[in-house]
Amino acid sequence: MTIVHKSGNIHKNSDGLSRKAIANTPYNPAYVRLKAEPQIAIEIINITDIGTEFFEEVRESYKQDKNCYILKSLLDKDCKDTALVNSPDEVWKHSHSEGRFHLFDGILYHRAKHSCCLFWTLEKVKNCAWWPSWRKEIIEYGHSCDRCQQGNKSTGKKFGLMIHVQEPKSPWEVIHIYWVTALPPSGDKICNSCLLIVFRYSKTPIFLPCHKDDTAMDTALLIWN
DSSP: OOOOOOOOOTTOOOSTTOEEEOOOSTTSTTOOOOOOOOOOOOOOOOOOOOOHHHHHHHHHHGGGOHHHHHHHHHHHTTOOOHHHHTOSOHHHHHHHHTTOEEEETTEEEEOOSSOOOHHHHHHHHHTTOOOTTHHHHHHHHHHTOHHHHHTOGGGSOOOSOEEEOOOOSSTTSSEEEEEEOSOOOBTTTTBOEEEEEEETTTOOEEEEEEOTTOOHHHHHHHHHO
C-alpha cells in the first residue's frame, strides 16, 4: 500500500460535496454581473511637473519632526534597533509595526488599510489622470507592492456555480486524515489526541486514539495496523 499526502485547505468538508468554483463569466449559469463604477469622461488634460526642490524640502522637513525622522531612519537602512523602533508615538509605532509606512526615493508614504488591486487601480487612474507611460509606471509600482499582489485577481476569490468533484470507486482510493489534539488524557496508554480517518468512498469515519507527539512513522504504523 502506498500513502500519498495531498495538503488540503482549512475548514474543507471531507465528503462528496467538496467542490471547486467556476469563474464568474457570462458562460457560467450562475453568473452575477458585478456593479461597475461610472465612467467619467476626461475633457481636459493638464500635465504638470513638480520640481526637485519641492521634494528636497519635504526630505529636509523630516528633521523637524521626531516621528518622521525616526521612521525615515528605520526604513532607510532597515534598522532593527529595538529602542529606536519603540521610540515613536503610539499611533506611528502601531502603523509602522503593520507595515503601513514605506520609503520611496527618500519620501515617506503611508498606505491605507485597504488597497485596490492592480486592475482597479488602472481603471481609477484611467478616468481621472493621464501622463506619458502612466500605465507602465503603475504596473511596475503594483508589482512591487505587497498589498497589490495579495489582491491579485488571479489569486482572489472566485464566484459562480459549483461543480462536483469526481468520486472514488474503491474504499482506500481517497482518504482524509485529521488530527484532533488538546484532548484530556484517557485510557491505559494515556492518549491525548485522536487521528480521524474519513473514507471518501463510503463517508465512514474511523477514530484512532494516539498521542500528540507521535512521529510520522508512528502514524504510518497506526494506519497500517
